[in-house]
Amino acid sequence: MIEILQWTTLIACGAAALSRIPNLVRKKNRSLFYVLALMTLAILLSIQGPYLVIDGLLGSTNLANLLLRFIIFGAIYFLGIRIANGFGDERGLRLIQGHAGLAILAVISVALLVLFAFMDTEGSSAGMMAVYARDERNKVLTEYYGAAGRAYPAYVCLALLPAMLRAVRSTLPAPLRISALLLAIGGIAVILSLYFQAIPPALGYLTYVINYTAILCFVFGLALIWLAKVRAGRNTMDRTGRSAARS
Amino acid sequence: MPLPAKAFQRWLHGIAPDTSTADVCRLAGIKRTTLAQQLVRGKVAEATVVSISRAFNANPVSSLAYFETYRDLAGPQVPPTSHELVSQIATMDLLRAVIARSAPAAESGAESRGVAGVAGTPAPEHPAPGGQPALSPAPHATSVKNWVDAIDDGELRHRVSAATGIAPQNYSAQLTANRMAPEVAIATSRAAGVGLTGGLVATGLVTEAEAGWEPGARQAALDMLSDADLTVLAGDRLQSLGKTLRRQEQDHQQAEKIWENLG
Amino acid sequence: MPLPAKAFQRWLHGIAPDTSTADVCRLSGVKRTTLAQQLVRGKVAEATVVSISRAFGANPVRSLAYFEIYHGLADQSILPTPQELVSQISTVDLLRAVIARSGTGTAPHTSEAPQAGLLALGPAAHATSVKNWVDAIDDGELRHRVSAAAGIAPQNYSAQLTANRMAPEVAIATSRAAGVGLTGGLVATGLVTEAEAGWEPGARQAALDMMPDGELAVLAGDRLQAMGKTLRRQEQDQEQTDMILENLG
Numbered sequence: 001m002i003e004i005l006q007w008t009t010l011i012a013c014g015a016a017a018l019s020r021i022p023n024l025v026r027k028k029n030r031s032l033f034y035v036l037a038l039m040t041l042a043i044l045l046s047i048q049g050p051y052l053v054i055d056g057l058l059g060s061t062n063l064a065n066l067l068l069r070f071i072i073f074g075a076i077y078f079l080g081i082r083i084a085n086g087f088g089d090e091r092g093l094r095l096i097q098g099h100a101g102l103a104i105l106a107v108i109s110v111a112l113l114v115l116f117a118f119m120d121t122e123g124s125s126a127g128m129m130a131v132y133a134r135d136e137r138n139k140v141l142t143e144y145y146g147a148a149g150r151a152y153p154a155y156v157c158l159a160l161l162p163a164m165l166r167a168v169r170s171t172l173p174a175p176l177r178i179s180a181l182l183l184a185i186g187g188i189a190v191i192l193s194l195y196f197q198a199i200p201p202a203l204g205y206l207t208y209v210i211n212y213t214a215i216l217c218f219v220f221g222l223a224l225i226w227l228a229k230v231r232a233g234r235n236t237m238d239r240t241g242r243s244a245a246r247s
Numbered sequence: 248m249p250l251p252a253k254a255f256q257r258w259l260h261g262i263a264p265d266t267s268t269a270d271v272c273r274l275a276g277i278k279r280t281t282l283a284q285q286l287v288r289g290k291v292a293e294a295t296v297v298s299i300s301r302a303f304n305a306n307p308v309s310s311l312a313y314f315e316t317y318r319d320l321a322g323p324q325v326p327p328t329s330h331e332l333v334s335q336i337a338t339m340d341l342l343r344a345v346i347a348r349s350a351p352a353a354e355s356g357a358e359s360r361g362v363a364g365v366a367g368t369p370a371p372e373h374p375a376p377g378g379q380p381a382l383s384p385a386p387h388a389t390s391v392k393n394w395v396d397a398i399d400d401g402e403l404r405h406r407v408s409a410a411t412g413i414a415p416q417n418y419s420a421q422l423t424a425n426r427m428a429p430e431v432a433i434a435t436s437r438a439a440g441v442g443l444t445g446g447l448v449a450t451g452l453v454t455e456a457e458a459g460w461e462p463g464a465r466q467a468a469l470d471m472l473s474d475a476d477l478t479v480l481a482g483d484r485l486q487s488l489g490k491t492l493r494r495q496e497q498d499h500q501q502a503e504k505i506w507e508n509l510g
Numbered sequence: 511m512p513l514p515a516k517a518f519q520r521w522l523h524g525i526a527p528d529t530s531t532a533d534v535c536r537l538s539g540v541k542r543t544t545l546a547q548q549l550v551r552g553k554v555a556e557a558t559v560v561s562i563s564r565a566f567g568a569n570p571v572r573s574l575a576y577f578e579i580y581h582g583l584a585d586q587s588i589l590p591t592p593q594e595l596v597s598q599i600s601t602v603d604l605l606r607a608v609i610a611r612s613g614t615g616t617a618p619h620t621s622e623a624p625q626a627g628l629l630a631l632g633p634a635a636h637a638t639s640v641k642n643w644v645d646a647i648d649d650g651e652l653r654h655r656v657s658a659a660a661g662i663a664p665q666n667y668s669a670q671l672t673a674n675r676m677a678p679e680v681a682i683a684t685s686r687a688a689g690v691g692l693t694g695g696l697v698a699t700g701l702v703t704e705a706e707a708g709w710e711p712g713a714r715q716a717a718l719d720m721m722p723d724g725e726l727a728v729l730a731g732d733r734l735q736a737m738g739k740t741l742r743r744q745e746q747d748q749e750q751t752d753m754i755l756e757n758l759g
Contacts, residue, residue: 029507029508029509029510032509082508082509083508083509085504085508086504086505086506086507086508086509087501087504087505088501088504170498170501171494171498172498172501172502172505173498173502176502176505179505222509225505225506225509225510226509226510228502228506228510229506229510232502232506339608339609339612342605342608342609343609345602345605345734346602346605346606346609349601349602350602473741473745474741474745475738475739475741475742475744475745476738476742477738478734478735478737478738478741479734479735479738479739479742480738481734481738482731482732482733482734482735482736482737482738483731483735484731485608485727485728485730485731485734486727486728486731486732486735487731488727488731489724489725489726489727489728489729489730489731490724490728491724492722492723492724492727493722493724493725493728494724495724496722496723496724
């Protein structure tokens with residue numbers, strides 16, 4: 001079941017990235033392509049099979065997991081800036097790009113590296129399950145490591161959430177408001193991931209549901225904005241006519 | 248859609264006894280699937296009755312009066328107030344009237360620019376004969392809101408809310424969207440103590456003529472307005488139009504920005 | 511009327527050295543008695559200088575700049591702001607623009623609307639141009655600054671605006687206080703024309719075309735409401751007058 005969710009998300013995200021190639025060639029909003037490409041790579045690294053292959057190439061010390069964390073950081077950083085710019089969210093932009101935001105990113109990155117260094121990471125295992133199960137010390141370290149990895153995305157999503165909710169209640173065209181809603185749901189899912197440790201092991205599948213919900217919401221939210229743009233472009237001709245009818 | 252399907256069937260039989268449903272739909276310009284769906288649900292839209300009435304040369308208002316909810320529409324109606332009539336004149340027609348009234352002053356304005364010029368020279372009470380183009384037909388782009396404003400004594404919205412159980416903010420949203428369900432329109436008329444057809448005309452369900460409004464009644468009501476009242480009214484209309492347009496322009500800019508960054 | 515008669519005589523000699531006073535008056539359409547009176551009082555009206563300038567093919571603004579208090583007019587480098595330009599469009603012309611933009615010129619009004627779109631704007635200095643001009647350059651404190659600078663009581667200043675009148679030196683003081691070009695007020699009061707003030711032909715139309723629909727509608731709405739208030743006061747005054755006449759006449 002979870003496998004299906006993972007592969008579906010991978011395909012959706014990969015397709016979204018591919019759909020950006022024309023814009024990449026035209027040098028329009030190129031960072032969106034990179035964000036989607038990074039997200040696709042991140043999903044790939046979170047699936048058991050591909051993870052084992054890639055980590056094997058990197059020496060089977062779970063370095064691929066550390067790579068995954070920084071790929072996510074990079075994707076969320078650039079996506080956050082794009083979204084804040086697009087929705088005119090000055091405050092969110094400051095929180096992400098300003099000194100405080102960069103300091104938080106630096107602190108979390110260092111914490112991640114230190115925790116990784118202290119762990120006994122020998123032996124590839126997706127989600128570092130094997131490391132977690134090794135002994136008490138590694139278990140605690142893995143938990144902190146995971147929390148640090150989820151903290152930065154949660155910070156960015158928290159910074160953007162107010163502007164998203166405002167946009168949902170605004171008088172913007174419906175597709176854009178639905179996009180804002182999807183981005184808000186994705187953001188809330190990411191923020192919820194901070195509480196993964198509180199989820200009992202029996203409900204472990206919830207973590208997957210929350211993670212992939214977040215990614216799917218982001219991907220579909222962005223796709224909807226793109227579709228609305230294409231449609232609006234086609235409709236500019238009769239916009240004047242409609243506004244005249246309204247006045 | 249509060250017309251019971253059974254009553255509708257009876258009414259339809261009365262008005263077009265020997266016509267097949269297919270023919271009724273064809274003549275009235277209603278989609279067969281739409282009518283079928285409404286009949287299955289047991290609730291027929293007022294607009295359906297209006298369309299069929301027109302196709303069979305019956306007065307839509309009298310047809311609606313056949314149904315329980317709209318019984319009070321039967322018989323002669325209280326004529327619309329002059330405020331209601333003016334509310335059903337499009338903003339652009341009001342502006343044309345302002346221009347027409349101040350035209351003589353504007354022409355002589357160059358020489359006699361003293362105190363207030365345009366405003367100062369008394370405009371003729373009636374527009375130049377023949378110079379006035381006909382008013383565009385009701386309803387217009389903001390006719391529902393303007394109609395309610397025209398009959399509102401300040402407490403109307405609350406009374407309508409209480410009578411119909413619609414939350415005030417939903418009611419306001421309907422007005423802004425220039426929409427109103429027919430039964431709410433009737434309830435509004437009742438709460439304001441005016442003729443019952445005003446809201447039906449404002450929502451465009453029936454025409455002025457079908458509602459029994461005199462031809463030229465709106466023009467006459469417009470001509471009766473003093474220059475000051477007309478000017479203030481047109482100013483109010485323009486300001487709310489401006490606010491709407493401004494919001495649209497802001498939304499448009501915001502959307503452009505989103506597309507620019509995320510599209 | 512603050513132009514000293516002596517300076518005026520010098521200026522007049524420069525512009526029309528060999529013309530008799532009688533001819534100057536005839537050519538410029540200034541009444542001889544008026545000019546004589548102004549010379550006797552020692553103070554010549556700016557309008558006199560403007561009329562004579564026009565008669566002799568001189569630019570009135572440059573002529574005014576000859577006089578001490580209007581020296582600043584020699585520098586015409588500051589162009590009018592878009593708001594100033596739009597303020598010099600009459601309310602009726604703004605309404606025509608609103609109608610033209612709404613595009614309802616189809617159906618019953620085909621003959622009228624396209625014309626309205628193409629129709630040239632009426633001349634600057636319309637029925638409420640002085641007040642609209644001051645509103646266009648007012649940052650909220652302008653009236654106070656003008657009062658202080660020109661020594662006019664604020665209520666007198668407001669009364670002048672309502673009456674669509676303003677002395678040329680007050681117009682200049684207002685422009686200075688607002689930090690805009692000095693000719694705006696002279697155009698708004700109708701002392702000089704747009705062209706004489708060096709405004710580009712079509713500048714007002716261009717400024718109007720630049721306005722977004724929402725802003726235009728709000729501005730026209732504001733103008734209409736101000737006009738409505740004026741009309742209402744006039745109607746009330748009229749009613750009162752009628753009543754007095756009816757009862758006591």
